[in-house]
Amino acid sequence: MRGFIERALKKVPRMDIEQVRQLLYTMAADNERIEAVLDSTTDGLAVCDEDHNLVLYNRSAERLLPFRVGELSEKPIWSAIEDDEISYFLRKSLRDQDKVVDREFTLERGGQSKTVSLSIMPLVSEGRVSGNLVHIEDVTEKRAKESRLRRAESLASLTTLAAGVAHEIKNPLGSISIRIQLIQKAMKGKTSIECDKIERNLDIVNEEIARLNRIVVDFLFAVRPMDTQLVDADLNKLIRELVDFMQYELEYAHVSVVLELESSIPYLLLDERYIKQAVLNLVKNAIAAMHDGGTLTISTERKDDAVLLTVRDSGVGIPEDNLNKIFEPYFTTKETGSGLGLTLVFKIVKEHGAEISVSSREGMGTAFTIQFPVPQKEKRLLEYAARNETS
Ligand SMILES: Nc1ncnc2c1ncn2[C@@H]1O[C@H](COP(=O)(O)OP(=O)(O)O)[C@@H](O)[C@H]1O
Ligand SMILES: [Mg+2]
DSSP states (O other): OHHHHHHHHHHGGGOOHHHHHHHHHHHHHHHHHHHHHHHHSSSEEEEEOTTOBEEEEOHHHHHHSOBOSSOOTTSBGGGGBOOHHHHHHHHHHHHTTOOEEEEEEEEEETTEEEEEEEEEEEEEETTEEEEEEEEEEEOHHHHHHHHHHHHHHHHHHHHHHHHHHHHHHHHHHHHHHHHHHHHHHHHTTOSSOOHHHHHHHHHHHHHHHHHHHHHHHHHHHHHSOOOOOOEEEOHHHHHHHHHHHTHHHHHHTTEEEEEEEOTTOOOEEEOHHHHHHHHHHHHHHHHHHOTTOEEEEEEEEEETTEEEEEEEEOSOOOOHHHHTTTTSTTOOOSTTOOSOHHHHHHHHHHHTTOEEEEEEETTTEEEEEEEEEOOHHHHHHHHHHHHHHHO
């Protein structure tokens, strides 16, 4: 198409007025066709030039973003947006030349709330960056569907969890009942009673009540819905911070840490608080599995369309019979374990659209691997970078 125009332009000096008119008609028709295509896509597109001025946007962009009415061109795109948060975000990202993938914003309009996802990509023409493309997607329905699915999933696991709680509660209740019977027996037909006998039993009753309370608190923690907010995050940085944070605990347990972090892994969509919690749980289990110390290896690597995070220990390992039970709520082999650590890890992993797997050999050690999906647009950016490197 561009070739055709270039060729035609060269001929313009030799054309008569009718031929020039014909050429303009053709170009106008092409232009209209392109505009029609742009306007009929449901995704919003806005194009800025090198000075971040808004030069083009389609109908969906107008529908999805709160543009100020009036003259839009000749000024930076952020001053054309009425929402402060989005305006600030665009100004910062475009000025700092940040690549942005699926940053989500919630907009309130006419009493309805809408979630839009914004991505910023460099606009390449003739081998050089000539501005930016802002891609806007309405993800309201997608997010609602995801949370409906998650709710259904968590309802199913709730049944298992409830069965677990019932089972857990039986023992302390039995113990309380025995202790009360003993107290009643000690009191029977007596006018004065030996207090120390009763005191001992009451101590046990109190301990059991505390245990029951812990079960209920842990249960609520496990079933509470998560409010994950996924944003672009640097997984390697997160891991370094976590290892720093656990330094003393690791030293105390004589565990040496090996980090094999691939520096070129892309940004991932993570809720850092929750991912830190999940990795922390895995590391704590690893420490507990290495009674006399050992080596903890944490690695990240890119593999096809995923990023793999592996937490490996040189501990006691997991017997094969237990491998399919460890993620179940309340499964523990520890005297004071809650059995909820890996249940929570599993839940967090699922919230991120990721998968977790485990491999273990008794006496050799255990490795947990979380497989994170690489965000779609991140993939496109990487492909673009790779193309430029080779060309
Ligand atoms: N790295 C590991 N090495 C050996 N066993 C493990 C490891 N991680 C988990 N397990 C086993 O899985 C069980 C469940 O783990 P978890 O859900 O974190 O509960 P808890 O740590 O309270 O026991 C543990 O009790 C242990 O038997
Ligand atoms: Mg644990």
